[in-house]
Structures are given as C-alpha cells and as structure tokens.
Amino acid sequence: MKQYQGSKVLAALFMAAVPLVLAGCFHSSSSDSTTKVTGSVAFMDGWMDGLPQVTWGPEVTVTAFAPAQRSWQWMVSADHAGAEFVNGGTGCVNCHSDAGFAPSPAELGAALVGADEDPIPGKRGFVDITVQAAYDAEKFYLRAAWQTKRPGVTHDIWTYQGGDWVRNSHEKPEELGTDEVYSREDRIGVMFAPVSNVIPAADGHPNNFNNVGCWVTCHSDMHDMPDMDEAGYTLGDEITKYLKISRVGGGGANDAVDDTAVAAYMNAGTFPDMWHFRGGRGAAVQTLTDGYVMSTRSSDSGAHPYATNSPAPGNYMYDIDVMGFHALPGDEWADNMDNAPPLIVGVNAVEFDHTVVFNEGDILPRRRLTVPVEPRDSRNDVTAYSSWKDGVWTVIMVRDRDTGHAQDHVLNPAAGNYTFAFSIFEDHSGGRWHHVTFPVTLGATGSGAIIQAAAN
Ligand code: HEC
CATH class of the missing domain: 2.60.40.1190 (Immunoglobulin-like)
Structure with a gap:
C-alpha cells in the first residue's frame, strides 16, 4: 500500500x-x-x-x-x-x-x-x-x-506549614511528597x-x-x-x-x-x-x-487575566470582610473537592499583610485574577x-x-x-x-x- x-x-x-x-x-x-x-x-x-x-x-x-x-x-x-x-x-x-x-x-x-x-x-x-x-x-x-x-478550578497554591508558606504546584503523574497536594485546573x-x-x-x-x-x-x-x-x-x-x-x-x-x-x-x-x-x-x-x-x-495580543501571586508584600490575600478569612482554612480545601476560591483583585483580594497570624494548613492561591477590561483585547x-x-x-x-x-x-x-x-x-x-x-x-x-x- x-x-x-x-x-x-x-x-x-x-x-x-x-x-x-x-x-x-x-x-x-x-x-x-x-x-x-x-x-x-x-x-x-x-x-x-x-x-x-x-x-x-x-x-x-x-x-x-x-x-x-x-x-x-x-x-x-x-x-x-x-x-x-x-x-x-x-x-x-x-x-x-x-x-x-x-x-x-x-x-x-x-x-x-x-x-x-x-x-x-x-x-x-x-x-x-x-x-x-x-x-x-x-x-x-x-x-x-x-x-x-x-x-479543577484552582491552578496551584501556597500552603502554610510549620510557620512558612510552601509552594504546592503538583500535577499527575508526579508523585507527591509529605504535605504535598495536586492542584491543577x-x-x-x-x-x-x-x-x-x-x-x-x-x-x-x-x-x-x-x-x-x-x-x-x-x-x-x-x-x-x-x-x-x-x-x-x-x-x-x-x-x-x-x-x-x-x-x-x-x-x-x-x-x-x-x-x-x-x-x-x-x-x-x-x-x-x-x-x-x-x-x-x-x-x-x-x-x-x-x-x-x-x-x-501562542496567546493573541493582550494581557493575561491572571498573574503569579505570592505570600509577600505587593501581592494579595483574601479580603476578610468579603470571604471571612485571610487565607482558606486547610480543611475547606477538601470540602471544595480540592479547590480554593479564586483570588480576584478588586473583588475579594487585599494586599498581603505579613503581620496577619496564619494557621497551619492555611491556603492561598498562587494565581490572582483580574476582570478583563472592556472592550476586551484579542x-x-x-x-x-x-x-x-x-x-x-x-x-x-x-x-x-x-x-x-x-x-x-x-x-x-x-x-x-x-x-x-x-x-x-x-x-x-x-x-x-x-x-x-x-x-x-x-x-x-x-x-x-x-x-x-x-x-x-
Ligand atoms: C488507513 C487507515 C488508517 C488511517 C488513515 C489512520 N489510522 Fe491509525 N490505525 C489504523 C489501524 C488499522 C490501526 C491498528 C493497528 C494495530 O492495532 O496494530 C491504527 C492504530 C492507531 C493507533 C493505536 C496505536 C496503539 O499503539 O495502540 C493510533 C493512536 C492511531 N492509529 C491514530 C491515528 C491518527 C491520529 C490518525 C490520523 C493522523 C490515524 N490513526 C490514521 C489505521 C489507520
């Protein structure tokens, strides 16, 4: 043939x-x-x-x-x-x-x-x-x-462990270590x-x-x-x-x-x-x-509606007045089928404050979103x-x-x-x-x- x-x-x-x-x-x-x-x-x-x-x-x-x-x-x-x-x-x-x-x-x-x-x-x-x-x-x-x-509505996260924020960005089939979780959208x-x-x-x-x-x-x-x-x-x-x-x-x-x-x-x-x-x-x-x-x-021309977010000044955590917490309590991750709420600048986010007392297992998204500006770019x-x-x-x-x-x-x-x-x-x-x-x-x-x- x-x-x-x-x-x-x-x-x-x-x-x-x-x-x-x-x-x-x-x-x-x-x-x-x-x-x-x-x-x-x-x-x-x-x-x-x-x-x-x-x-x-x-x-x-x-x-x-x-x-x-x-x-x-x-x-x-x-x-x-x-x-x-x-x-x-x-x-x-x-x-x-x-x-x-x-x-x-x-x-x-x-x-x-x-x-x-x-x-x-x-x-x-x-x-x-x-x-x-x-x-x-x-x-x-x-x-x-x-x-x-x-x-999967969360791409990757930070978790508060032993007094430090630890990046948790794992996808299958990668094997997980202690305290690591999968977090892919x-x-x-x-x-x-x-x-x-x-x-x-x-x-x-x-x-x-x-x-x-x-x-x-x-x-x-x-x-x-x-x-x-x-x-x-x-x-x-x-x-x-x-x-x-x-x-x-x-x-x-x-x-x-x-x-x-x-x-x-x-x-x-x-x-x-x-x-x-x-x-x-x-x-x-x-x-x-x-x-x-x-x-x-490639992406078409224009700005991404997301950016990398860190638990550091100049970045964002949840607005407690909107969400009831500065960071998602760890047990709510499983309640939401291994997801954290989106962190949206101008909606439910405030600037990260390092004087806040976080709890073991707390979660912050490693991405923050912004609402695209109208008229939208390509x-x-x-x-x-x-x-x-x-x-x-x-x-x-x-x-x-x-x-x-x-x-x-x-x-x-x-x-x-x-x-x-x-x-x-x-x-x-x-x-x-x-x-x-x-x-x-x-x-x-x-x-x-x-x-x-x-x-x-
Ligand atoms: C002329 C017929 C024909 C065309 C056209 C064709 N295939 Fe196949 N393909 C086969 C046959 C028959 C088998 C089964 C072969 C076997 O089991 O060894 C096969 C097997 C496969 C497999 C299985 C591989 C595996 O290891 O089990 C894949 C994947 C595949 N084709 C994808 C495609 C894709 C994608 C295209 C188009 C780009 C395509 N095929 C076009 C006939 C075709």
Missing part, C-alpha cells in the same frame, strides 16, 4: 486485517466514560451570569481519547498500520470510527491510556464531549459539556480553522489539519515527548505545539523559519485558532485564553460562561463572528464549513496527559457538517 488508491481498496485491505486486531488489542471498558460524583464546590455560583439565550443546533458527541505519546511522527512511522495512507493524504476518521476498519476513539483510548511511558493511575481512556453550536448576526456560540468526577482546548484555509502537515505534504486535526501541531521533539530536544531552543522555555510549515524544510523545533515567512502564513490564515478554557486561570472572570498555533502555541475576546453541576462541566464560549484581529479566524458558518478539534484536561493533569479528539466539521444547518450550528 504505497499510495492512497481510493476507499474501496482501503476497505478491502482493512476489512480482512482488522477483526483480528480488534480481538487482540482493543477492549473498551464499560465504566470508562461515566463518573460517580459525591461533592460540590461552593464558590462557582455566578460563573454563568449574563449567559445569552440562544437556540442551539443538535447535540453531537465527540469522543476525546488518551493519545499516549503518539505524535505526527509516530503516525507516519512503521509503527502505525495507517502510516502510508496518512502520508498519502487520508484522514484519521476514514479508518478510525465506530463504523471504520480501525479502532474507534473509545477503543484507542482504552488501549493507549496505559501505553504512555508514564501513565496516570486510574486515568480513564476516553471522555465523551457533547458539543452544540449557534450563531446570529454578530456572534458565534459554542457549547461543550462533559462529565468529570470533580472540577481543568481545561478544554479547542482548535479550529475554516476548511478552505488548508493547513498542510508540512510544506507540500498532501495531508492537513482538516484530515488529521491536532496532529499537524503535535511532534515527537516537543516537551515531554519521546525525542524532546530543548537544548538550544530559542522560541520559549518549553517546546509547545508548532506547525511544520513554520520550520525550514519541515525540520524540527529548532529549525524555525524567519518572521517574514511566519507573517505570510498568519496573513493567509494558515493556522489553527486556539481557545483554551482554564478552570483556574480564567473561568471565574468569564474569559479564556484566545491563542493560535504557528511557530509555538487575548480575552472570547467570553466563557461555565458551571459544574452533578458531575458535568458546561462551558459556553461566545465570540464576535468577526473580531477584526489577524490572530482570529472569522466564524461564519453560513459562509462555509470549519474543522474543529478538542482536548480535555482533568484530574490534575497537564502537558501531554490530556484527552484529544479527531477533527470534526462544523457548519450551518444543511451544510453536511457533523456539528450543525443553528442560525438565530
């Missing part, structure tokens, strides 16, 4: 081979995608305030699976049965679907969750995301809902681009974002990936997602093309727009990180309404259809279809330990797209 020869040939090739494969390797676990919930978080009320009422398009379930460390390079390597076809321009879901020849997303997750070289104990193989969309003359609306055992990531803006897997490569989604951004030399190559890396501290078209001759992370070439791609819209909803670093002030992927995973121009109730996260993302910013794609389903891809971070995980979906199309009613946005 040197070349892609059409789906009939594909069917013949794989129909024979795959039943054996399925019997041997892939078991989907029945309890995988459901959760039992026993707690609640007191302070999330109001995060949905101001939610616009719209009529949504039909619900679509998109399954995010644990990808282990299977990068683009793995996809086109001899280890992947679909490699020749991926290299020839075939999309992942041509083979991988419930009706396809190759394992479905849920089956992939079940097989891969333990295949990571550093797996997270108890991590589920896949997460079903319910997605809906809508638009009106001005705005585009995206709704995503998924189950989790708990919401939950997230949903969304990448999208108009189908007509073809983003090739590399210069001249026949495959692209429409077919392979996130895998145009995921490489084996990235941070925590099998061939991590951060020595001499100049584009940041860690190698994050990038597009091969931003590398000379399709090279690796350290072969960046010059700024002129990058600007040309940006002007042509040859990049995935990326929204990154963060339970701890945005949800409480109803925003998310609006970014994009090109040479790196970094914050997606409004995010969120809630977590009875084990279900619901996040509604609302943005102007046309922001006028070069780092955003216009979102007008009436004019054409889009490719979307999603990721979920849960249970104190970060980095590569997310769940990811294959690409899925989004368009207007009657467009033939999988997610159909209702016109309002």
Whole structure:
C-alpha cells in the first residue's frame, strides 16, 4: 500500500486485517466514560451570569481519547498500520470510527491510556464531549459539556506549614511528597480553522489539519515527548505545539523559519485558532485564553487575566470582610473537592499583610485574577460562561463572528464549513496527559457538517 488508491481498496485491505486486531488489542471498558460524583464546590455560583439565550443546533458527541505519546511522527512511522495512507493524504476518521476498519476513539483510548511511558493511575481512556453550536448576526456560540468526577478550578497554591508558606504546584503523574497536594485546573482546548484555509502537515505534504486535526501541531521533539530536544531552543522555555510549515524544510523545533515567512502564513490564515478554557486561570472572570498555533502555541495580543501571586508584600490575600478569612482554612480545601476560591483583585483580594497570624494548613492561591477590561483585547475576546453541576462541566464560549484581529479566524458558518478539534484536561493533569479528539466539521444547518450550528 504505497499510495492512497481510493476507499474501496482501503476497505478491502482493512476489512480482512482488522477483526483480528480488534480481538487482540482493543477492549473498551464499560465504566470508562461515566463518573460517580459525591461533592460540590461552593464558590462557582455566578460563573454563568449574563449567559445569552440562544437556540442551539443538535447535540453531537465527540469522543476525546488518551493519545499516549503518539505524535505526527509516530503516525507516519512503521509503527502505525495507517502510516502510508496518512502520508498519502487520508484522514484519521476514514479508518478510525465506530463504523471504520480501525479502532474507534473509545477503543484507542482504552488501549493507549496505559501505553504512555508514564501513565496516570486510574486515568480513564476516553471522555465523551457533547458539543452544540449557534450563531446570529454578530456572534458565534459554542457549547461543550462533559462529565468529570470533580472540577479543577484552582491552578496551584501556597500552603502554610510549620510557620512558612510552601509552594504546592503538583500535577499527575508526579508523585507527591509529605504535605504535598495536586492542584491543577481543568481545561478544554479547542482548535479550529475554516476548511478552505488548508493547513498542510508540512510544506507540500498532501495531508492537513482538516484530515488529521491536532496532529499537524503535535511532534515527537516537543516537551515531554519521546525525542524532546530543548537544548538550544530559542522560541520559549518549553517546546509547545508548532506547525511544520513554520520550520525550514519541515525540520524540527529548532529549525524555525524567519518572521517574514511566519507573517505570510498568519496573513493567509494558515493556522489553527486556539481557545483554551482554564478552570483556574480564567473561568471565574468569564474569559479564556484566545491563542493560535504557528511557530509555538501562542496567546493573541493582550494581557493575561491572571498573574503569579505570592505570600509577600505587593501581592494579595483574601479580603476578610468579603470571604471571612485571610487565607482558606486547610480543611475547606477538601470540602471544595480540592479547590480554593479564586483570588480576584478588586473583588475579594487585599494586599498581603505579613503581620496577619496564619494557621497551619492555611491556603492561598498562587494565581490572582483580574476582570478583563472592556472592550476586551484579542487575548480575552472570547467570553466563557461555565458551571459544574452533578458531575458535568458546561462551558459556553461566545465570540464576535468577526473580531477584526489577524490572530482570529472569522466564524461564519453560513459562509462555509470549519474543522474543529478538542482536548480535555482533568484530574490534575497537564502537558501531554490530556484527552484529544479527531477533527470534526462544523457548519450551518444543511451544510453536511457533523456539528450543525443553528442560525438565530
Ligand atoms: C488507513 C487507515 C488508517 C488511517 C488513515 C489512520 N489510522 Fe491509525 N490505525 C489504523 C489501524 C488499522 C490501526 C491498528 C493497528 C494495530 O492495532 O496494530 C491504527 C492504530 C492507531 C493507533 C493505536 C496505536 C496503539 O499503539 O495502540 C493510533 C493512536 C492511531 N492509529 C491514530 C491515528 C491518527 C491520529 C490518525 C490520523 C493522523 C490515524 N490513526 C490514521 C489505521 C489507520
């Protein structure tokens, strides 16, 4: 199978081979995608305030699976049965679907969750995301809902131990020491681009974002990936997602093309727009990180609504008149499913006062938030309404259809279809330990797209 020869040939090739494969390797676990919930978080009320009422398009379930460390390079390597076809321009879901020849997303997750070289104990193989969309003359609306055992709405914390403030910033699968706790926010990531803006897997490569989604951004030399190559890396501290078209001759992370070439791609819209909803670093002030992927995973221009906070002068603690405490008493961490209330400057925070007497186990957030200034800059121009109730996260993302910013794609389903891809971070995980979906199309009613946005 040197070349892609059409789906009939594909069917013949794989129909024979795959039943054996399925019997041997892939078991989907029945309890995988459901959760039992026993707690609640007191302070999330109001995060949905101001939610616009719209009529949504039909619900679509998109399954995010644990990808282990299977990068683009793995996809086109001899280890992947679909490699020749991926290299020839075939999309992942041509083979991988419930009706396809190759394992479905849920089956992939079940097989891969333990295949990571550093797996997270108890991590589920896949997460079903319910997605809906809508638009009106001005705005585009995206709704995503998924189950989790708990919401992560605190990113990291300080704890008062033995008379000192100790930083507690731990994520799975890191092992915890004495008095350490995990404190990582939950997230949903969304990448999208108009189908007509073809983003090739590399210069001249026949495959692209429409077919392979996130895998145009995921490489084996990235941070925590099998061939991590951060020595001499100049584009940041860690190698994050990038597009091969931003590398000379399709090279690796350290072969960046010059700024002129990058600007040309940006002007042509040859990049995935990326929204990154963060339970701890945005949800409480109803925003998310609006970014994009090109040479790196970047944020749009503008200020972050969060900053690092320390138990030191010039920083913040809770306002006792608003909260009833200067720092969260340690036992309330567990009461809130391992979360602390957000510390919001101008709302419930006052300047840190070192003369206050703190108690053993007291907690202060290591991030402080500010309410984004209106009109919002490009970094914050997606409004995010969120809630977590009875084990279900619901996040509604609302943005102007046309922001006028070069780092955003216009979102007008009436004019054409889009490719979307999603990721979920849960249970104190970060980095590569997310769940990811294959690409899925989004368009207007009657467009033939999988997610159909209702016109309002
Ligand atoms: C031509 C059909 C085909 C295409 C296209 C294809 N795959 Fe596969 N893929 C397969 C088959 C068949 C297997 C099962 C192989 C096995 O069990 O050894 C597989 C296995 C996998 C695995 C499982 C690896 C493991 O170790 O268990 C992953 C992950 C995967 N594919 C991801 C993708 C992604 C992502 C894409 C798109 C970039 C893709 N595949 C495109 C046919 C395909």
